[in-house]
Amino acid sequence: xxxxxxxNWLRNSTIFYATITVLxxxxxxxxxxxxxxxxxxxxxxxxxxxxxxxxxxILFTQICSTYNINLKSYNRRLLPVAPIKEIGAxxxxxxxxxxxxxxxxxxxxxxxxPKISFxxxxxxxxxxxxxxxxxxxxxSGIWFAVSILVFIMLAIAIAACFKTxxxxxxxxxxxxxxxxxxxxxxELLFGAGVSAGIELTTGxxxxxxLTPGDKLMGLSGEIAYDVILMxxxxxxxxxxxxxxxxx
Amino acid sequence: xxxxxxFRDVVKKYGAKSAVDHVSFQIQPGKIVGLLGSNGxxxxxxxxxxxxxxxxxxxxxxxDGTGVGIKTKAITSFMPDSTLTDEWMRxxxxxxxxxxxYADFDSSKAKDMLEFMKLNNQxxxxxxxxxxxxxxxxxxxxxxxxxxxxxxxxxxxxxxxARGKILDAIVEYYNEESSIIVSTHLLQxxxxxxxxxxxxxxxxxxxxxxxxxxxxxxxxxxxxxFKEVYAEx
Numbered sequence: 187x188x189x190x191x192x193x194n195w196l197r198n199s200t201i202f203y204a205t206i207t208v209l210x211x212x213x214x215x216x217x218x219x220x221x222x223x224x225x226x227x228x229x230x231x232x233x234x235x236x237x238x239x240x241x242x243x244i245l246f247t248q249i250c251s252t253y254n255i256n257l258k259s260y261n262r263r264l265l266p267v268a269p270i271k272e273i274g275a276x277x278x279x280x281x282x283x284x285x286x287x288x289x290x291x292x293x294x295x296x297x298x299x300p301k302i303s304f305x306x307x308x309x310x311x312x313x314x315x316x317x318x319x320x321x322x323x324x325x326s327g328i329w330f331a332v333s334i335l336v337f338i339m340l341a342i343a344i345a346a347c348f349k350t351x352x353x354x355x356x357x358x359x360x361x362x363x364x365x366x367x368x369x370x371x372x373e374l375l376f377g378a379g380v381s382a383g384i385e386l387t388t389g390x391x392x393x394x395x396l397t398p399g400d401k402l403m404g405l406s407g408e409i410a411y412d413v414i415l416m417x418x419x420x421x422x423x424x425x426x427x428x429x430x431x432x433x
Numbered sequence: 434x435x436x437x438x439x440f441r442d443v444v445k446k447y448g449a450k451s452a453v454d455h456v457s458f459q460i461q462p463g464k465i466v467g468l469l470g471s472n473g474x475x476x477x478x479x480x481x482x483x484x485x486x487x488x489x490x491x492x493x494x495x496x497d498g499t500g501v502g503i504k505t506k507a508i509t510s511f512m513p514d515s516t517l518t519d520e521w522m523r524x525x526x527x528x529x530x531x532x533x534x535y536a537d538f539d540s541s542k543a544k545d546m547l548e549f550m551k552l553n554n555q556x557x558x559x560x561x562x563x564x565x566x567x568x569x570x571x572x573x574x575x576x577x578x579x580x581x582x583x584x585x586x587x588x589x590x591x592x593x594x595a596r597g598k599i600l601d602a603i604v605e606y607y608n609e610e611s612s613i614i615v616s617t618h619l620l621q622x623x624x625x626x627x628x629x630x631x632x633x634x635x636x637x638x639x640x641x642x643x644x645x646x647x648x649x650x651x652x653x654x655x656x657x658x659f660k661e662v663y664a665e666x
Contacts, residue, residue: 190534193519193530193533259519261518261519263485263486264484264485264486265534265535266504267503268503430488432481433481
């Protein structure tokens with residue numbers, strides 16, 4: 187899997203380095219701009235978030251595109267390697283991109299946020315003072331990023347089973363159906379309310395982790411559901427890559 | 434002796450059309466076999482099924498007695514008619530990719546072949562001419578110590594000089610304990626290297642025989658037989 191990861195990394199490295207360089211230059215420009223024009227704090231913060239979002243989107247799209255290319259590449263399809271390793275190599279790339287982007291967001295915001303007049307730094311300190319909150323946020327972020335990637339990869343794999351011109355639309359339709367169906371079943375099983383999240387409270391409490399009974403164990407049903415969905419998606423992708431997708 | 438490649442009543446359909454129609458044959462180890470047929474006769478589909486990247490609609494494809502899968506991919510080296518490399522790669526990256534991912538890749542053989550083919554490690558794959566790309570594909574494919582080699586149109590669309598070089602490389606570098614299947618419809622230069630030929634037409638197997646038998650019994654070269662069989666195609 188690591189060997190496949192290496193070649194996925196090499197294929198994407200130019201775009202990755204270009205994206206990170208442009209992103210850092212723009213963030214640096216925003217930090218400098220904020221020092222000169224203090225009355226546009228809101229705009230600067232908004233632009234900073236926008237630039238990070240675009241950067242993350244470019245890298246995410248790149249991973250999805252790599253999977254699509256790999257499914258159609260002779261050099262990948264001929265390898266004596268289980269499809270799950272091909273999928274795992276891209277999931278690993280996604281996790282590494284998330285880690286790098288998180289590190290950049292933290293570094294930039296350590297410099298930028300203290301300059302923004304309306305940001306309550308005490309609230310942010312409270313957040314980082316609570317390890318469970320930080321870990322929960324981080325793990326949720328990684329899980330979300332991996333889940334969304336796996337479901338998009340499943341949609342790409344479904345589309346790749348067809349040889350028609352309209353398979354892009356087949357992929358998009360498949361993704362919408364997967365998301366709608368899993369969301370609907372989740373709602374049936376666990377209700378519509380958000381059962382886990384971070385609650386922002388006023389006063390001394392600041393942030394707090396909101397779970398049923400304030401215990402993560404209360405989420406075991408939803409966690410199990412998410413894990414089962416992920417395993418089913420991986421199984422379906424492996425099956426399609428082994429039996430249905432042809433060159 | 435256990436056949437190295439066996440097709441058992443294999444059918445491959447695309448919609449209503451049969452690309453391969455109830456084909457059965459065996460190939461024994463140590464043979465260079467020509468898989469001959471006009472365009473669209475099912476040669477590439479048969480090779481792709483043996484390589485594990487296309488699946489039969491019915492029937493069985495066995496390599497060294499095992500159904501096609503990860504195990505057979507490890508002993509089969511396939512050169513398709515499309516590229517085996519990524520656009521970003523240099524020649525050295527393509528070699529490294531094979532070295533990293535195939536346990537049977539022979540680096541010293543690859544080095545010899547690169548010299549023989551006059552390929553430069555630093556050249557970018559996407560700047561190579563068609564003939565040089567074919568040479569690189571062949572280098573990658575034959576540098577493995579595989580049991581079964583399959584070359585899909587290795588001389589299609591290349592000039593006579595490159596064609597000669599490619600044929601020389603096939604004979605020079607293929608592992609004599611293994612078998613090699615070469616699909617082509619360009620026979621003039623290549624028939625000298627075949628031990629056996631398989632003729633396919635419209636997805637059906639027409640003939641499988643030793644080249645010597647064909648020359649003695651039919652009193653024809655393979656090229657003449659080919660022209661006769663495919664005259665109306």
